[in-house]
Amino acid sequence: MTAVSDRISALTAGQGLAFGCDYNPEQWDRSVWPEDVRLMQQAGIGLVAVNIFGWSSINPAKDVWDFTALDEIIDLLHAAGIRVNLGTGTSSPPPWLTARHPEMLPVGIDGTTFHPGGRQGYCPSSPVFRAYADEVVARVAERYGAHPAVALWHVSNELGCHNTLCYCDTSAEAFRTWLRARYADDIAALNAAWGTTFWSQRYTDFDDIQPPRQALSLRNPGQVLDFHRFSSDEQLALYRAEARILRARTDIPVTTNFMVTAHIRTLDYWSWASEMDIIANDHYLDRRLGDPHAELSFAADLTRGLAGGEPWLLMETSTGAVNWQPYNLAKAPGELQRNIAAYVARGADAICFFQWRASTQGAEKYHSALVPHAGEDSDQWRSVVELGGLLERLGVVAGTRVVADTALLFSWESWWAAENEGRPSEGLSYLGQVHAAHAALADAGIVTDIVAPGADLAGYRLIVVPALHLITDADAARIAEAAAAGATVLVTFFSGIVDEQDRVRTGGYPGAFRDLLGIRSEEFAPLLPGETVTLTDGTTGLVWSERSHVTDAEVRASFVDGPAAGSPAVTRRRHGDGAAWYLATQPAREDYGRLMAEVAHSAGVALDVCSGAGADVEIVRRRGEQGSFLFVINHSDEDITVGISGHDLVTDGPTDGAVPAGAVRIIKEDA
The missing domain is CATH 3.20.20.80 (Glycosidases)
Structure with a gap:
């Protein structure tokens, strides 16, 4: 223990x-x-x-x-x-x-x-x-x-x-104190981080800074991002x-x-x-x-x-x-x-x-x-x-643990930055993209760990990076190193665009991942609500497209129609002993699950013996010294059968593999 x-x-x-x-x-x-x-x-x-x-x-x-x-x-x-x-x-x-x-x-x-x-x-x-x-x-x-x-x-x-977000004068003073510490009392460093030359926002004294209160127009995104960081830290201080x-x-x-x-x-x-x-x-x-x-x-x-x-x-x-x-x-x-x-x-x-x-x-x-x-x-x-x-x-x-060989990267800072004011599309939700990727993994029968950017990625065969808008150069390099060491990486659109100061990386999107993926995008082409695009492999794309070309990658599917018709939509590139895939749109749910299964198979991810049970069935295994325990949760209105033998802790008896509609089976598997 x-x-x-x-x-x-x-x-x-x-x-x-x-x-x-x-x-x-x-x-x-x-x-x-x-x-x-x-x-x-x-x-x-x-x-x-x-x-x-x-x-x-x-x-x-x-x-x-x-x-x-x-x-x-x-x-x-x-x-x-x-x-x-x-x-x-x-x-x-x-x-x-x-x-x-x-x-x-x-x-x-x-x-x-x-x-x-x-x-x-x-x-x-x-x-x-x-x-x-x-x-x-x-x-x-x-x-x-x-x-x-x-x-x-x-x-x-x-x-x-x-x-969490308080804009009173006491919070304003605390925010200034936090900023002085973050930028080593260097107002020039703060100006550089916030890009204050835009709209004549340059500061000469920390005492002049206020919280990003309601304004007549869009607010400074660097200031808003730092205020989120400060506010989280203040709650942690409590x-x-x-x-x-x-x-x-x-x-x-x-x-x-x-x-x-x-x-x-x-x-x-x-x-x-x-x-x-x-x-x-x-x-x-x-x-x-x-x-x-x-x-x-x-x-x-x-x-x-x-x-x-x-x-x-x-x-x-x-x-x-x-x-x-x-x-x-x-x-x-x-x-x-x-x-x-x-x-x-x-x-x-x-x-x-x-x-x-x-x-x-x-x-x-x-x-x-x-x-x-x-x-x-x-x-x-x-x-x-x-x-x-x-x-x-x-x-x-x-005391038993879930063991996964897939990781999904998640970041609250990226959430804040991706959904800041003035973004390319209000239809692009950071959490929506994370949920879609996680659901695709689940639909493919894959249980995943969720880790922070910068986490140790050793041992993961598949690393999924959905809409990770904000990432440091060092954390992006760690993902590339994991791919070079043999992992398969799947990066989705709007990832790698800005650094930790919310500054756009120039030279073409997806910024920090451009070389890893072997693709260069010149312009975002988001979709209107309800609009879809068709890909050359017959699948459907939602939310997003972009105008791009490959520099060193294989095109697996392209946009047939829509604002980025002819541009690559799904690409793959060898990188060291691993591979890097790029998704320039959000596949419809069934398409996403099939694609995730393909990518996982190419990565050598061990799909569970019960992985074909369907999207409405959750299958997760916990292991420990006590043995192996398989959880089968049937959210559907149809009975299913899984090929597992052991003792069912729900019925407190042996299992025949049957899981009725709406039922749960928790099986201590036979050794």
Whole structure:
């Protein structure tokens, strides 16, 4: 077992996978608490997060502290053998604090002050907020750091979910301080990085710089990019401050819940990951997307990437509907089990839910919970008890790992830069291109690691680089070196265009990858919404085309029609012992999957024996000292059969390879 596996195992006292939830006992009368704990034991709950939003309960007024209720609930959980994931309580300041210090409230891009009434109502750079928060953390750590129930520290909650980008005067001063450090107090270096000769934006003093607030026209893209970097760092600084206090007083592992999900883009978690004792993530199905289950799989793979391939903790998900999407749909029969199986298949060793008991008041009263408003006599509660039994049987999987020989490169900085103002097409979404490439890999039966630019690529046979708009020369060189050493690289359009200062590389697109790919593009030719192009191999292209020619590559397909008719659309070039492919358009989904399978086959990627099951079937394998475990998740409405023998942990019996429509099979394979 690794150190991370040991830490997660400690959350369950060595009993396998952790099954947990957020619990907000302050919302309920004390008479309900014993009944809650009884039901937790019935469901198999072993890890409970408390004090996540507890600030106003334990510190109801300045210099007034009351831990009576929190003492009682922690002792009650401990007596029942339930471990505690203890929040520092700082996720939202109490009303008395913002009333005394309105200067700590966050300010929007247009100068609007955001008033109390929601959550995270503070400027992340506010020294007032930080001082008060530090006192809360210190008091919580001193009171509970030696309590035997506490197994994990939970810093704040979803840091930066609402307030990452603050444009107040305090943030402006903090931004200037950050810029002085980044550019070694050299204003000429900043001017060069931001290209301030454009539109007469040249600075002579750092004191003249403001955040990129709302302007009459397009804003300076270098300034916007640096403001994103600064804002992510400010949220990380909040985590570091709390973690420092906790670690000075206890040796309990410390983490916070990431939000690796399609609608949160403001935090560069690659720079956060090394600060966590356990990587934890919150994830919910996003029904606004065309394929929410594919996004779930991508987010789980990315979370595993942040964990360096180690197991990770799903800190929050839902049993059913959420409350914050335009249409909050209930989960279909069997969908909860399919979702949870996908998280575990892709590395989660702990499954926790928001929340334990559905609220009857407040903004989240229509968010599903383990105990619904209908109570115990409900299908939802029965499905929770059934899930608890499954997670108990899956304990043998804990500590195993997903092993992949394919890597997909992902970058939050590239996301920010690619979707900055003034881009070639609003139809080009960075995350959309990443999702399309990941889905094509999945459709081809390929499980992939997701890694940062600059990661060690040794051992990967296939490296996929979707729309990596911003990349340093050094990181681009590492990709070329991997190809020279024998890997196959697939680069898609809009990659390599700008350097880390968002400066376009001249000489022809795709910039940093031009020599590796043996192709030179002179002009982007994006497509209109709904417009498609046909390729000479009969496939269909979406979103993009470009006018280019090969310099040292084989043309595998060209554009038949559209604004780049006659130009290469798919190319391949030998590079050292490997190869480099280029995609100048986004293939339609079925075409993309077939192309990815072809590229993977040429790379020698080991396709799973079950890889032909279809796009609606997820197949992932985890391996370890305990053996090999095959997860088969059938999202389709048709029964399938896989040629695998072993013991099915879902039915707790031998498998005949049958996976009914909508079902999950988790098979401990015969040796």
